[in-house]
Amino acid sequence: MRTPPANGWQFFVATLMIVIGAINIVQGVVALVTPGFYAVTETGMLVWEYGAWGALLGLWGAVLVIAGLAVLSGSTWARVFGVVLAAINIVAQMAFLVAMPLWSLVAIAVNVLVIYGMTAGWPSTEETEPDRREAAYRSGYQAAHEAPRGAKSAQGSTERSSGREQTTG
DSSP states (O other): OOOOOOOHHHHHHHHHHHHHHHHHHHHHHHHHHOGGGSSSOGGGOSSSOHHHHHHHHHHHHHHHHHHHHHHTTTOHHHHHHHHHHHHHHHHHHHHTTTTOHHHHHHHHHHHHHHHHHHHTSSOOTGGGOHHHHHHHHHHHHHHHHSOOTTOOOSSOEEEEETTEEEEEO
16 A cells, blocks of 8 residues: 655644654653752652663664654554553653753643644645545646636726637737
């Protein structure tokens, strides 16, 4: 089965997912290497210590990057996978909210935008059917090349030619 070419929403959502994934990877590496960078001590973390968060965020970021690349295929499974990953990433960022509040809020907002782009902003299958697009093109082409009916020229006289009224100068 041939998939339709990527559209603007696909590129937008895929780019956001790749960027969020890359930032999650960086966030994970920082948590592994320099846990003192974050605003809270390890005892103040909601769920785990920074080492576990670092490994989890690094792997999670790689999965998000792969999902972002998969979205470009236009497959339904990639869209569903992307929506699920973005929703899970919202929950993960809520758990990391204590350590890095501003980034976590921005990441949550971007993930909501990704979910919107893959659900409401994505064109339906009917809109991307090649036959319908071709029929719309032919209809518009035909309408654009037909002579206007009852048009008048600069001098205002009207002529009849082959059953149509035409205006000549």
